[in-house]
Amino acid sequence: MKKLTIDERLSKNRFETDDHNPHIVIDKDACKTCSHRACTYCCPAERYKWDTANDKLSFDHVGCLECGNCRLICERLNQGVPGYSWNYPIQGMGVIFREG
């Protein structure tokens, strides 16, 4: 069976994208001091990537499946320290599951 990249998988879903209001906020510079970077391997949508060229985290809220896993594995998101916050998208925005 052909392997599917994460983008190929996510392209099967419907998203009502809110480009202007990311529901998850992180501080990419501050992330440099994170000891585990667990978001890069625990997010089922691979929204977090370590950009080795720039030695910086990259994050894209578009395509987020709204599971909440990063909220729990990232202490900063979990505690909502300055520069980090996790919320559900507002007013019907975000992923739309047509199967569930």
Added chain:
Amino acid sequence: MAEEKFQVIIIGAGVAGSAAAYRLAKAGREVVLIDRGDTPGRKNMTGGRLYTYALEELMPGEWSDAPLEREVTREIMMFMTREDSVSIDTTLSSQKQQSYTVLRARFDAWLASKAEEAGAMLIPGSTVDGLIIRDGKVAGIKTGDEELEADLVISAEGVNPIVAERAGLIKPVNVKDVAVGVKYVYKLPEQTINERFNTVSGKGTAMLCVGECNKGISGGAFLYTNKESISLGLVVDTHSWKESKLPLVDVAEELRQHPALGRYIEGGELVEYSAHLIPEGGYKSLPQLYSDGFLIAGDAAGMVVNRGFTVRGMDYAILSGIAAAETADQAIEAGTFTKSFLQNYETKLKKMVLKDLESFKDSHDYIAHTQHLFTTYPNLAVDMMNHLYKVDGNPAKKIPGIVKETIVGKLPYFSVLKDILKGGKSL
């Protein structure tokens, strides 16, 4: 500013919230049901199968038009290694209509529409972002610029109960008490599914697998047949996964590639890829279930039992929704919404949901800390069958010899004995 005051506001039109709204509306109460999805169900995902006793409890004889997928009549438990697998295949024709497979986008929309028909007011496409708290009592909700007041608020907001957490009404969910699930839905013709699973329309299969698929981490894979699709997914303990440092996205993909699973979805069309958390802390992690003007139900309260071979959350969500509605109804009748009055909720839950949660209070610890379940035992099962079925021209061995050959040196006998004893008590 608040304009109107309702008797009850329910946050979340998942199964718990809609069940509560349905009951309250039936009792003639003014109830508002708010969901962040533009239609209820559009944010939700499950394995899954729904045990129908809970639906019958909610609406006796009234659920014949529920959009259920297939009645589960065949149960498969599978142990897998990288390439091989061994299954225990069970058909239980004696159990009638015990459980059905479901897809939440359809099911939740239906259940919410039942609540609406009964008189509940549904507000979809609204994310609740806070509570109105007055003199220590929950007095309503906030969404965007709007405020809505009520005598009582029921949180049925699911596994990420950030509204209740941030209001300080419950302790925050602990990373050790959740698992993460990913799921693929593959569309296939009804007839093809019938043929692949050797069954007829309307009848379905539930399959749970452990071994290579979950990389030795507490969890497992699942497969459910729907009417015209197959749900295939993986559940793993969130905290152990974080420790493992394995890429979840790649491991989820390996699942599809495993010959024992991949063959079922072969030729199908991927129509959805979703993810969702499961509360797994059980009894020991239950939050405070009631406060002044406030009740919490379903996943938001962690009411899930995972025994490895079955995951039950939707039935408990419905039952806790019913209990919350009954408590709210009595509170309205009595005109009091104090914490001490609302304690009735816990009393009601103790008869059923909490009793089960208590019985299985050690199952999460057992499953999460019994490494052999996910590594050694699947390997052994496959090895043993490999030896049994092996014909290669070498002198054949009798079964006791095969058993010995399979397990010698691979099994620490004492820890196995301990696993069995503890498992018997916890599951």
